[in-house]
Amino acid sequence: MTITPPALSVFQTLESEVRSYCRGWPAVFDRAQGSYLHDEDGHTYLDFFAGAGSLNYGHNNPVLKRALIDYLERDGITHGLDMATAAKRAFLESFENVVLRPRDLPYKVMFPGPTGTNAVEAALKLARKVKGREAIVSFTNAFHGMSLGSLAVTGNAFKRAGAGIPLVHGTPMPFDNYFDGQVPDFLWFERLLEDQGSGLNKPAAVIVETVQGEGGINVARPEWLRALKDLCERQDMLLIVDDIQMGCGRTGGFFSFEEAGITPDIVTLSKSISGYGLPMSLCLFRAELDIWEPGEHNGTFRGNNPAFVTAAAALNTYWTDGQMEKQTLARGEQVERALLAIVDEEGGQGLSFRGRGLVWGIEFDDHSRAGRICSRAFELGLLLETSGPESEVVKLLPPLTVSPDELDEGLRILARAVRETA
Template identity: 85%
Template sequence: MTITPPALSVFETLESEVRSYCRGWPAVFDRARGSRLYDEDDHTYLDFFAGAGALNYGHNNPVLKRALLDYLERDGITHGLDMGTTAKRAFLETFQNVILRPRDLPYKVMFPGPTGTNAVESALKLARKVKGRESIVSFTNAFHGMSLGSLAVTGNAFKRAGAGVPLVHGTPMPFDNYLDGQVPDFLWFERLLQDSGSGLNHPAAVIVETIQGEGGINVARLEWLRALADVCRRHDMLLIVDDIQMGCGRTGPFFSFEEAGITPDIVTLSKSISGYGLPMALTLFKPELDIWEPGEHNGTFRGNNPAFVTATAALDTYWADGQTEKQTLARGEQIESALVALCAEPSAEGATYRGRGLAWGVEFPDRARATAICRRAFELGLIVETSGPDSEVVKLLPALTITPDELEEGLRTLARAVRETA
């Protein structure tokens, strides 16, 4: 007989079967600070997940919390639709001065709704409106969200099947190294574009992640991204970079595409843009693309003013002096060094690693191994999740604010979990 623990019974009996993360982490969490979570029995867990990338500055970051509490205590606007508020103005001015102007990015800013998939939906809609075409090109193993438009450009078969209706107007192309380097980059794509008999409708846009987080931490080479931008330019297609998980400093620079030296036509941001885990999303686009009619794309929760407050504090605190990027790259080198040693151990059984900044993955030939490792890591007090189409990759997404000692502790725990699941 299986006995449901009393502490979990309400989740088991009342909450939908759709819940997922809680199945891998069977605890009832009560509080968190920095890179540590604590359950209601006061067990401590080191967090290498960071809210799927929504907590780049850690849990309950004290600087952001203070700004939020001060704003709430003075009865600042909480819900504002798209009305002008002091909180929104402060965010826009800070975003322009700290992020856009120093990078010579001319983007207009749209608040499409509170989630990443809202940003993607608005980007797809705008691209189709601008170009007057329906087709969007995406890439193998892409993940762009769970609403219907986003699912149509997502690769995962399991998630696509949940739509219940045909997912149309999207065409997948091979992501970087999908064909193991045996075919020149974009040979197939360009041939289809050039051949009037290919059956490919001329796309309005191409949407891409520079690093596919949910797809398995698949890292696009910088030269591949530059070549993609060139293909889009030559064939009159907009380039959309989905920076929802890899933006806001996850790879080092604020935007993950900066190192490639490209300027996408449209960029989507969410997850850590609020800095505090509060729902917030942005769609950025070049000014000439701003052909929206007033109210043509709207939503009740575009104006999450507490998120504007914490986002402004995050930009002021972590992005005004360039130190966060340097620290993230240094932490990334620490992870890479540990993963080199880990993958060389016999217990790793031929595992390989890949990543950039503070987004890393370890792939195991035995495709069931990653799940077992994550389960054992949790028992040892480390929260990590799987990634990839078959959950074959252990994904590491620690907070950008994690200390070197915490990082070393977590990497030691991961190595132990690998050894103990061999």
């Protein structure tokens, strides 16, 4: 595919230099449907990015689109703050009946604002309020958002530096396998908690991703997560699972922690909870933690009613019969076989892969190669991004609704891009 970069335009002359994705994908996108995007010059791209995980059901999913159009055409409420609306009621009933009750999850639902970092800020604020302590423990290579509280529990040095002020009240601990299995799990963490001279203030909570997406597709073992939950209970700390990118079915089950058999105290959801790419987030927590005063945490755009409509449609379409989880796990096996073939073709040297469900990453010893692969994949019609602290991982995040043929198409392009950048 020959791609002519867009001429100097309003994007370069007016938009801030902070823009990033458009630099790796120099095209002006115009339409999208299912697993594909189309630019205004007629080029087609297979999407293995899925809106950074906000489009688990693909672009302009026809079922969700129909529900949204019908709602708008009848002049349904679009902006409602935290007022009671028919759309919110329908979502809450669906969420309780389809997600919470079948999993025996004892959660209250809070709408903290439209983005993932809003949900994380609410979770941290609530944990501190409940426990009366300031410290929060996070993990190496974590990513939890770009607002100040979320940045304080994020590991990436580049992103942290953008805060411009000290990021306080967060303490990092080693994520699963950080020491390549040479150190027992939580040895350092427990020692600090029990040593009155360690200088570690008693934490209110621990926040963790079961799979670190931006951190490099680092997958926590179920037994590590169970041990972390046990540690939190013994040490009177709340466990917060950030499921913003890995929830809504990305790893198989609706929640990424289901495989480990744990029940976190607090869970954050965003990205694909609306199902349609509409801004929406949730903060879920055990009922006894609901000590908020009315209006103590609010936001103008926490009541995105069109998002409630598409979210309810997504739940009732994809999560009532268990088929989505089975399909995602089957597609994951398809990806795993293809990545194994890529590693074998490279002689098993210089790269490795890991993942769960439909989130996978290939890490390269030559850290610059991942970026070159993504650039070549774009030229061949495939959207991929890098992740990891040095952008050393090629990240695969296709829609959960991707077909086997579409998945094969993208994996063939990936293999070619790897081959051509050797």
